[in-house]
Amino acid sequence: MIHEILPVGMLACNCSIFGDETSREAIVIDPGDDIGDIQEVLTRHGLRVKAIVITHAHIDHIGGAQKLKAATGAPVYMNSNDQDLYDHIDVQAAWLGMPTPERVGIDAPARDGDRLTLGPAEFQVLHTPGHTQGSICLWIPGENKLVAGDTLFRESIGRTDLPGGDGRQILRSIRGKLFALPEEAEVVPGHGPLTSIGREKEFNPFLRGL
Ligand SMILES: [Zn+2]
DSSP, X not given: OEEEEEEETTTTEEEEEEEOTTTOEEEXXXXXXXXXXXXXXHHHHTOEEEEEEOSSOOHHHHTTHHHHHHXXXXXXXXXXXXXXXXXXXXXXXXXXXXOOOOOOOOOEEOOTTOEXXXXXXXXXXXXXXXXXTTOEEEEEGGGTEXXXXXXXXXXXXXXOOSTTOOXXXXXXXXXXXXXXXXXXXXXXXXXSOOEEHHHHHHHOGGGTTO
């Protein structure tokens, strides 16, 4: 499996590009910005995008989705609990002093338990509310990898002081859904360096005694 992680935009959101070597199909997660760079990676590997997945409706994760959809024709998946947040993306843009990105139509919900396939690999949707109400993670058992959005970071967790955030809920999501995964599972957070479930169980100061 091809997996490239590209920090995009001014908040350096980790955009993940997964590609299947046989079918040359790709899944792009969180195309926040810098769509030209993402397309360059796709072209370099000869990949065709079959799905665009948004882990949550913060502008740094969803901002480039319309451009990528227009360029590839791929459907966009997002959990519907973040629709409200997305409807007010102009407010997020104003906070950051950014122009409001072009609106993207959401084609499919990403509900807890939903599965997307890429070649032989399965991408399972875990609904992990707390950072936002519609936050999801993608668990790829065949790769032993978790794409965590802004729910879990290396030695930190997602902020919960923004609209739709809930500090107790994010801890419940991490304990119930993420800490149930294998310790050696690699975690690709929405920002910053990679980690593993076991490492965060041991060293994450926000999760002591969880
Ligand atoms: Zn976020």
